[in-house]
Amino acid sequence: MNHIYIKELLASTEFDREVTAKGWVRTRRGNKNLAFIELNDGSTINSLQIVAELAAFDEQTIKNITTGACISVTGILVKSPGAGQLAEIQAKNIEIYGCSDETYPLQKKGHTLEFLREIAHLRPRTNTFGSVLRIRHALAFAIHKYFNDRGFYNIHTPIITGSDCEGAGEMFAVTTLDLNNVPKNPEGAIDFQQDFFGKETHLTVSGQLEGELAAMALSLIYTFGPTFRAENSNTPRHLAEFWMIEPEMAFYELEDNMNLAEDFLKTVIGHALEHCADDIAFLSKLYDAELKNRLDLIVSEKFQRLTYTEAIDILTASEKKFEFPVKWGSDLQSEHERYLVEQHFHKPVILTHYPKDIKAFYMKQSEDGKTVKAMDVLFPGIGEIIGGSQREDNYDKLLNRIREMGLKEADFWWYLDTRKFGACPHSGFGLGFERLVQFVTGMSNIRDVIPFPRTPKNSEF
Ligand code: 4AD
Numbered sequence: 001m002n003h004i005y006i007k008e009l010l011a012s013t014e015f016d017r018e019v020t021a022k023g024w025v026r027t028r029r030g031n032k033n034l035a036f037i038e039l040n041d042g043s044t045i046n047s048l049q050i051v052a053e054l055a056a057f058d059e060q061t062i063k064n065i066t067t068g069a070c071i072s073v074t075g076i077l078v079k080s081p082g083a084g085q086l087a088e089i090q091a092k093n094i095e096i097y098g099c100s101d102e103t104y105p106l107q108k109k110g111h112t113l114e115f116l117r118e119i120a121h122l123r124p125r126t127n128t129f130g131s132v133l134r135i136r137h138a139l140a141f142a143i144h145k146y147f148n149d150r151g152f153y154n155i156h157t158p159i160i161t162g163s164d165c166e167g168a169g170e171m172f173a174v175t176t177l178d179l180n181n182v183p184k185n186p187e188g189a190i191d192f193q194q195d196f197f198g199k200e201t202h203l204t205v206s207g208q209l210e211g212e213l214a215a216m217a218l219s220l221i222y223t224f225g226p227t228f229r230a231e232n233s234n235t236p237r238h239l240a241e242f243w244m245i246e247p248e249m250a251f252y253e254l255e256d257n258m259n260l261a262e263d264f265l266k267t268v269i270g271h272a273l274e275h276c277a278d279d280i281a282f283l284s285k286l287y288d289a290e291l292k293n294r295l296d297l298i299v300s301e302k303f304q305r306l307t308y309t310e311a312i313d314i315l316t317a318s319e320k321k322f323e324f325p326v327k328w329g330s331d332l333q334s335e336h337e338r339y340l341v342e343q344h345f346h347k348p349v350i351l352t353h354y355p356k357d358i359k360a361f362y363m364k365q366s367e368d369g370k371t372v373k374a375m376d377v378l379f380p381g382i383g384e385i386i387g388g389s390q391r392e393d394n395y396d397k398l399l400n401r402i403r404e405m406g407l408k409e410a411d412f413w414w415y416l417d418t419r420k421f422g423a424c425p426h427s428g429f430g431l432g433f434e435r436l437v438q439f440v441t442g443m444s445n446i447r448d449v450i451p452f453p454r455t456p457k458n459s460e461f
Contacts (some may be wrong), residue, residue: 002074007043009087015079015288016162021048021089022072022097024125028065030054037091039067039073042130045278049088061094064417067107067323068100068125106327113448120452120461130280132449135272136437142431143224143245146264152220152247157207159226163411165209166360170231171202172240203228206430208246209415212391215248215426216418222247224433232456236445237334238385239434240420241454248428254364254373254390257427258350262376264431265348270299272440280440288442294380295440297347301326304345307353308332308371311340318344331358337383349378361401362415363389375429382439388429395419 002020009021023041030036037050050073054062065071075091082088105111105119106126116123123129144154160174160189176196177183192200207223223246223326228376230240247260271293273280284291306314315326315336320343324333332351341349353371356363363372377386392398398419402409409416437449447453452461 005043006041006046006048007037009048009077009089010044010085011044012077012087015077015087017077018074018092019077019089020072020074021047021050022034023070025065025067025069025071025100027067035065036074037071039071040125040130040139042124042134045127045131045282046085049082049085050075050091050094051088052091052094055227056092057094061096062313064099065094065098066100066102066104068104069096070098070100071096095371096197104440113445115445117453124451127282129448131276131282132437132443133451134279135276135441136449138272138276139268139436139440140224140433142275143267145271146267147220147222147247150220152222153196153218155211155214155218155221155223156446157204157210157223157225159204160201161204161245162195162197162201163209163415164202164407165204165206165362167407168205168231170229171205172228172230174201174203205229206244206246208248208428208430209412211246211428212415212426213242213250213418215250215428216422216424219250220247222250234456236447237435237438239446239450239453239455242446242450243433245431245433247430248426250424250426252390252427254352254375254427255424257388257390257429258305258352258375261375261388261429261431265377265386266299266435268436269440273299276440283442287444289443294442298379301347303348303350303377305350305352308351308355309353311336311349311351313379315339316342329355329357334383337378338380341378341380341383348380351376351378359389360370361405361407362391364392365397365401377429379439381434381444382435383434385439386429386431388427390425390427393419393423393425395423 003022004019006021006442007152021039023039026038026040026047028035028037033054035052035054038047039050040047072095073089073091074093075089077087078090080086080088106122124133164171183191183194183387204227206227207225211221226241228241239367282290312326312328320339322335352375353366356372359372359374363374373390375388376384379385402412434449436444438446441449443449
């Protein structure tokens with residue numbers, strides 16, 4: 001089979017040979033002698049021009065070459081006389097794999113992103129989503145490569161879990177109980193003993209706790225898996241199902257954690273800049289002229305590091321009228337984070353030492369008794385892209401915190417055990433994969449960087 005993907009054909013200088021290209025027709029135009037077909041197979045943003053002499057084909061074949069149809073073309077690869085492309089095919093034989101008709105929703109260019117979300121089954125065939133999906137792949141590959149190159153092991157943590165890592169109670173229940181006839185125990189509560197797992201279970205919000213167990217055996221690990229949050233956040237930065245990358249490192253303190261997070265983001269974004277130049281250029285042109293500059297800035301600028309308390313001082317001293325008041329002890333809102341990154345420092349920021357009451361139970365308490373050794377990495381346009389911390393490795397302090405925060409101690413017996421047997425200083429963080437893809441593609445809505453977004457009231461496809 002001479003089938004060659006379009007990316008390779010367009011880069012080829014081996015002309016005057018017979019080749020076969022296969023793909024989906026973007027457009028067909030022409031005159032009474034020739035048809036010009038733009039063919040795309042998703043291997044690159046660029047389409048290949050096919051030139052067909054009408055006299056050499058039967059009328060029905062040409063009629064079937066409509067927008068959306070899938071075809072196979074065999075012909076001679078020639079140097080293109082047109083500007084902007086190297087090669088084109090002079091067709092000798094065209095086979096129609098699958099016809100399309102005028103009801104194909106992607107007839108003309110320029111659909112809104114909102115409309116394309118309604119046809120998520122077809123949107124990968126648009127230039128925009130082709131680019132997004134290729135960049136998404138390149139980033140996933142770069143992440144695995146980054147960790148593999150540095151001696152980290154990939155760990156598969158469970159998707160169904162009996163514990164709530166973030167302690168926020170925003171979990172989806174997993175059950176096989178008959179919801180129309182829920183069994184009750186003598187106290188009148190749901191009898192989970194009769195459920196599939198014999199206890200209450202949920203979809204995980206994070207693989208961190210199990211990741212920590214692995215780090216306390218293999219030293220350097222990372223997870224890359226789906227996570228689920230039942231938070232009713234209808235924002236351009238929240239999904240109910242998203243992918244998270246969570247490295248966990250034995251013997252790392254907060255400073256080491258920050259260094260890794262910064263180097264990691266610079267490296268994977270650098271990989272995308274190097275390997276997805278065509279797609280980034282296309283998205284820059286269509287949506288966001290500043291995209292490439294913003295990506296270059298991440299790679300070249302040292303991230304600004306400061307404590308939460310210092311950030312509160314800056315926000316309080318600013319003249320800006322925020323919707324949410326700035327107060328030590330309150331969580332920072334996206335408007336505060338964006339002010340720090342976009343208007344004050346003009347570069348990514350790593351905020352550390354948050355008040356312990358607004359952070360999860362597992363974070364290491366600082367010597368001041370008020371803050372924890374947390375770190376959030378804030379990016380322009382996105383806000384928080386990474387959240388992480390040094391972990392509490394002291395058994396008594398950890399147990400106290402679990403109790404103080406009203407969590408179920410019994411759910412965490414195994415986690416507490418690691419603080420009894422060979423505990424060590426360790427740290428880790430979580431990167432929201434879609435927020436990274438959003439940053440690198442410049443897409444303003446997170447629903448447009450995952451093939452099938454899951455958000456409140458939306459689980460189509
Ligand atoms: O800050 P979070 O909640 O941290 C954790 O889950 C820790 N267990 C991570 C760790 O230390 N191993 O979430 C981490 C990141 C956020 O910074 C954000 O990028 C992303 O996950 N994230 C979301 N992305 C999309 N939709 C949501 N609903 C998200 N919630 C968090």
